[in-house]
Amino acid sequence: MDTNLPKTSQPRIVIVGCGFAGLRLAKDLAKLPVQVVVIDRNNYHNFQPLLYQVATGGLEADSIAYPIRKIFAGQHNFYYRMTDVERVEPAQNLVKTNIGDIHYDHLVLATGSLTNFFGLDSIEQNAMQIKSVPNALNLRSYLFQNFEKAILTEDPTQRQALMNVVVVGGGPTGVEICGSLAEMRKDVLPKDYPELDLKQMEIYLVESGAEVLGPMSKFAQEKGKKYLEEKGIHIRLNTHAQRYEDGRLYYSETEFIRTQNLIWAAGVNGAALDGLPEEVVARNKRVNVDTRNRILGLRNVYAIGDVANMITEEMPRGYPMLAPVAIQQAEQLAENLGRLLKGEEMQPFQYTNKGSMAIVGRNRAVVDLPGDLHFGGFLGWLTWLFVHLMTLVGFRNKAVTLVGWAISYFSSDKALRLIIRPFNRHDFNEHQLQTKAAEQKAATAEYIPSVAAPEAPVVGG
CATH class of the missing domain: 3.50.50.100 (FAD/NAD(P)-binding domain)
Structure with missing residues (x-):
């Protein structure tokens, strides 16, 4: 058995x-x-x-x-x-x-x-990623924890670092999270944190290539960049993240962006x-x-x-x-x-x-379809919503997501700002190091094969 x-x-x-x-x-x-x-x-x-x-x-x-x-x-x-x-x-x-x-x-x-962190250890140890549900929940907690810290600090430089967000990677994931963060900065955070001057919050999109949305059409690249700039996103193209130290993301030996919120969406x-x-x-x-x-x-x-x-x-x-x-x-x-x-x-x-698409925020999305068909704006946004809603598994998930989107659209609010599971970077890094050490030990340990079982026949053969 x-x-x-x-x-x-x-x-x-x-x-x-x-x-x-x-x-x-x-x-x-x-x-x-x-x-x-x-x-x-x-x-x-x-x-x-x-x-x-x-x-x-x-x-x-x-x-x-x-x-x-x-x-x-x-x-x-x-x-x-x-x-x-x-x-x-x-x-x-x-x-x-x-x-x-x-x-x-x-x-x-x-x-x-x-x-894929491309061998950048300092970034791997300190950046947040969005590849799983736990990743997403950790990032949500981490962002709001840093805003709580920003209220308490009296150091303006530290406060700025706690509020700034840097997203590395200009593909659909990076573009979409930048658009969502910009809407939070405009509609949500000022209500929750009136003690903070949210005009000081800067959102950066760092991309090593010459364009955002590199795999998509020229239309989508230009339109997506325009939408991001309209939302006040600072776009740094042809810029390579090199290391992350003391709350600074370095993109050269001396040049850096100060942030405690580094999100990695640059490769897999x-x-x-x-x-x-x-x-x-x-x-x-x-x-x-x-x-x-x-x-x-x-x-x-x-x-x-x-x-x-x-x-x-x-x-x-x-x-x-x-x-x-x-x-x-x-x-x-x-x-x-x-x-x-x-x-x-x-x-x-x-x-x-069957095409590709990316959303940059409310009423703003870009869509590439076969046959050299490209469009954006409100129609692109509706297309993005419909395709993603229909692809979700389960009627309940479709219904809950649709209702959530409708409430967010008409209220300009995002209600899920709970820090239910506080994120501790030190404990997380310790766990990651222990896991990696265990994996390396298992991979390098001498493997003793069991007695070979007879080879199963090819199905249909």
Whole structure:
């Protein structure tokens, strides 16, 4: 018995991760004669594109998160285990977790991505990030804690640092959180902190490239920049964050921005797992796959979504780390696994570009659609709201989010300004260091393999 999973004569498909890719794949496998096992360290699926609204008090966490078991209630071939994966052993068709070993016939990595700090240790230890629900809640608490501190300090320089916010990364996440912070500065914070002169609060967007919204169209870049400037955001293009010391973000040896609120939205790496052959893991920790999403050199192990690095003539740098790519790869892989069951050949992945969008605040968004169609303003804002609302999982989450947006729109307020879980940077860093040390110890420890199990047959083969 693998972690109390029932024995089955059907092929077992183990999916690691329940983000956009893992969720869609597991649902699309519902009607196949297979046992579907999803592994995730969290018992919920979270809607990452709206994490910044949790961080800035626009939505509560349970508006964008949904219990995994509830999502799959009624899917009789589905099983879920809440655990961390320690390593995979492709030669033995085995996943080692902290609750036991799980055997598989087919393994699918849908582990997503992790924040990439580009080796900048001082920034990694002190910046806030927005990759998970705990990250977003920590950031929300941290921002409001610093405003409480700003009221108490008599040092004007320290007060300025506690109020200033610097966002590093000019992609959609960075742009969206800057727009949300600007609206907080205008409509929310003056009511809560009348003792502070909120005109002194500065919001900076630091981007190493020549444009904000680099992956989007020229129209979106120019319009997005215009919207940010109208909101009073200081945009620093062609600017590289170098280090963070004593409440100062240095972008050269001597030049810096003074802030106690540094938010990192500048890059991501794939979340590859230990145990994979070194040659299939790219420099950005994505896993090289063929056009069937099968990991190169492995027979029955696949990767989809952000962690998958699929190189083609059309995409020489790999497909972008976007939710539509992850969802379409999951759909294609589900079809291909069904083909294998019938003894048919798998078909190559073909991506349909459905466009991209970013919101900069109330009535301001930019949208790129196929066919060289670009628009912004109120229509772009409505489009952004509709697409994101429809993509949320669960009727309750859709309803709660819609009501929350409506109240915020008509009242110009964000009610979720509670510091329920105070954030302590020192304790957090200590925990991170202990976790990293434990991971390094486990990775470097001598590994003693178990007795090799017979290799499972290819499904449909």
